[in-house]
Amino acid sequence: MLGYVFAVFAVCLALTVPVGITMGISAMVPHFLNPAFPAKIEFIVRQMVGGVDSTPFIAVPLFVLSGIIMARGGVSDKLFNMFSYFAGDKTGGLPCAVVTTCLFYGAISGSGPATVAAIGAMSIPLLVGLGYDKTFVTALVATSGGLGVIIPPSIPFILYGLSSGVSVGAMFIAGILPGLLIGFCLMVYAWYYCKTHGEDKEKLAAYCQNLRKDGLWNIFKNSFWALMTPVIILGGIYGGVTTPTEAACASVVYALIICCFVYKTMNLRDVIDTFKEAVVTYAPITFILAGAMAFGRVLTIMQAPQEIAMMITSFVSSKVGVLIVINIFLLGVGMVIDTSPAILILTPILLPLVKSVGVDPVHFGIIMVVNLAIGFVTPPMGVNLFVASSLTGISVVKIARKAVPFIVAFLFALVLITFIPEISLALL
Numbered sequence: 001m002l003g004y005v006f007a008v009f010a011v012c013l014a015l016t017v018p019v020g021i022t023m024g025i026s027a028m029v030p031h032f033l034n035p036a037f038p039a040k041i042e043f044i045v046r047q048m049v050g051g052v053d054s055t056p057f058i059a060v061p062l063f064v065l066s067g068i069i070m071a072r073g074g075v076s077d078k079l080f081n082m083f084s085y086f087a088g089d090k091t092g093g094l095p096c097a098v099v100t101t102c103l104f105y106g107a108i109s110g111s112g113p114a115t116v117a118a119i120g121a122m123s124i125p126l127l128v129g130l131g132y133d134k135t136f137v138t139a140l141v142a143t144s145g146g147l148g149v150i151i152p153p154s155i156p157f158i159l160y161g162l163s164s165g166v167s168v169g170a171m172f173i174a175g176i177l178p179g180l181l182i183g184f185c186l187m188v189y190a191w192y193y194c195k196t197h198g199e200d201k202e203k204l205a206a207y208c209q210n211l212r213k214d215g216l217w218n219i220f221k222n223s224f225w226a227l228m229t230p231v232i233i234l235g236g237i238y239g240g241v242t243t244p245t246e247a248a249c250a251s252v253v254y255a256l257i258i259c260c261f262v263y264k265t266m267n268l269r270d271v272i273d274t275f276k277e278a279v280v281t282y283a284p285i286t287f288i289l290a291g292a293m294a295f296g297r298v299l300t301i302m303q304a305p306q307e308i309a310m311m312i313t314s315f316v317s318s319k320v321g322v323l324i325v326i327n328i329f330l331l332g333v334g335m336v337i338d339t340s341p342a343i344l345i346l347t348p349i350l351l352p353l354v355k356s357v358g359v360d361p362v363h364f365g366i367i368m369v370v371n372l373a374i375g376f377v378t379p380p381m382g383v384n385l386f387v388a389s390s391l392t393g394i395s396v397v398k399i400a401r402k403a404v405p406f407i408v409a410f411l412f413a414l415v416l417i418t419f420i421p422e423i424s425l426a427l428l
Contacts, residue, residue, distance in 0.1 A: 002304055005029045019341040020284070023291030024048065027298040039301055044294045051293025052286055055245055056168055059158050060285060062248035063111075065278040066255045070108050071118035072274055073259030073266050075226045079104050080123060082223035085216065088208040091199065092191035094130065095137070098123050099144045099190065103183045106148035107230030108251070111155055112339070112376045115148030116141055116387045124392060130207055131200030135394055135402045136193065139377075142388035142399055143406035144186055146373035149339065151179035153233060153244065153251075156339050156372065159289070160365045163296065163347035167362075168244045169237050174362050174424045178370060178417050185409040193405070225258045285340055292344030300348060309353040319357040323418055326350060327371060334375020338383065342372055359421075366424040370414050377403050 008029050012022035027044050030037040070076070080101045087093035098119065105115050120141040127137045149156045152172030161168035211219070233251045236242035242250060259266045266274070299305070316322055333342050347368070354364045376384040377400065385396045385403075417423050 001030055001033055002302055002307060004033060005299075005302070013337075018284075018287070019338070020287035020289075020291035023288075023295035023341070023345065027291070027294045030298060030302060037301075039298045044298070047294040047297045048290040051290045054162060055243075056158060056162055057289065059153070059168070059245040059248040060155050061278065061282040062245070062252050063153055063155060063158075064114075064282045064285075065275065066248065066251040067108055067111055067114045067118075068274050068278050068281070069252065069255040069259055069266070069271075070105070070226075070229070071114065072270055073255065073263060074122075075108065075229070075255075075259070075263075076101060076105055076118045076122050078223040078226040078263075080119070081211065081219055082227065084208075085211055085219050088211060089201075089204050092187070092194035094127055094204070095132070095140055095190035095194060096187045098127070098137075098140055099147075099183050099186050102141070102144035102147045103151055103179065104227070104230060106151035106179070107153065107234065108255075112145045112148040112373065113383050113387045116145030116384045117391070119145070120388055120391045130203045133197070134392060135398055136197075138388045138392045138394055139399050139402035139406060140186075140190060142384040143377050143403050143410065144183075145384045145387070146376045146410070147179055147183055147186075149369060149373050149376075150175050150182060150366075152176065153237075153248065154369065155285075156343055156369045157365065158244065159340055159343045160347055160369065162289070163292075163344055164351050164361055164365065166365060170362050170428060171365050172234065172237055172244065173427050174366050175369075176427060177423050178366050178413070181416065181423060182370070182410060182413040185413045186406055189405050189409045225262050229254065229258075288341050289344060292341060295345065296348040305349045305352045308349055309356065312353060313356075319359065320419070322354065322357050323359070323367070326354065327367070327414070327418060330368060330371035331374060331378075334372040334381070335378045336381055337375075338381060339369075339372040339375065342375075343368065360425060362428065363421045363424045367414075367418050370410075370417055374407060374410050374414070377407060 005026050009022060009026040012025055028041065031040055080097060083097040083100045084094060087097050102115050102119050105119055124137050124141060128134045152175045154175055157171040157175060158168050160166065161171055232254055233247050236247045236250060237244055256271065260271065312322065312325060316325055333346065351361060351364065355361060375381060379385065379396065379400055382396065382400065385399050388399055389396050
């Protein structure tokens with residue numbers, strides 16, 4: 001029966017049926033094949049409704065809204081100027097400033113595509129004007145945007161917490177060092193590329209001179225409130241003052257205050273448009289979550305995790321072997337399925353297996369999200385590639401080719417994260 005369920009799931013995806021509906025249909029298959037199966041239609045509907053009736057889930061639309069407000073309010077510009085002030089005239093300085101800005105912006109938006117859109121719209125025209133290769137810069141932004149789902153607060157971390165029962169706060173803490181490691185690896189390649197291909201030092205010197213003419217204090221004043229955003233969000237969570245959901249609510253209020261009253265980059269009409277955009281953005285996630293909860297529950301009743309675990313352990317039994325197989329599998333999944341449904345579907349299936357070989361659930365959550373983050377820049381799904389392509393007009397294939405060395409750097413960091421659990425667990 002399990003084979004029929006996955007066959008229907010694969011056919012629906014091939015027919016481009018929306019993922020949420022696909023999971024709902026697949027969840028109904030066992031009852032149609034065997035009317036005695038306990039998961040009847042009424043049961044599935046209850047699971048779908050109950051799946052979205054969750055306080056932690058409220059953090060998802062709130063972080064989405066906060067990120068959109070910050071993007072429209074020009075917060076990314078303030079962050080980039082601050083980092084460029086110090087690194088702009090160094091070899092690879094501005095590309096490294098792009099990566100650092102993505103790290104900070106990821107701590108605001110929690111979304112990979114949102115990070116690419118916000119940082120790319122601002123940085124790509126600037127760096128191209130300063131002499132950098134347009135395809136290189138686009139690939140840099142597309143890959144660095146993946147940091148948006150690894151640096152907390154991360155929407156995939158929230159979804160993993162909902163699916164696994166792991167503390168979302170623990171996932172946020174565990175994501176800090178892996179995110180910094182990946183960012184460092186990306187900056188190393190960016191520096192190497194600039195070192196070997198050269199830069200227009202005259203243009204860079206003129207840009208830095210113009211940026212620095214107002215002095216560090218004015219740059220710091222303009223960027224201070226933007227720099228404080230991740231401090232307020234994460235400080236409240238790590239300090240035990242707020243839950244992730246409360247921190248998400250605070251981030252929305254803070255974003256509105258600094259964009260409307262401090263920077264004055266938004267008016268009432270902009271706020272209304274922002275709320276509309278947020279609804280359009282997170283509504284599909286709600287349907288995906290509802291379908292995933294029902295689908296996951298049906299798989300549990302069918303004992304799918306146990307069957308898949310037995311199948312994998314029949315080939316490999318060691319912890320290292322299981323982790324290698326799962327990494328390869330997740331990299332493949334990330335190429336064809338978006339991050340949110342992949343986490344919601346696979347967590348209940350894979351988590352019992354990795355726990356049986358001694359992998360910490362928090363560590364596995366980091367491994368899973370990092371794998372799927374690489375999927376943001378690998379065709380055919382590659383959401384970040386499509387966002388970056390829409391910003392520049394460069395074809396997705398060209399961006400993907402230029403992104404290969406960045407992906408290699410990402411993979412190198414993934415290997416370290418997978419086999420050195422302390423990178424994820426040291427701060428817990």
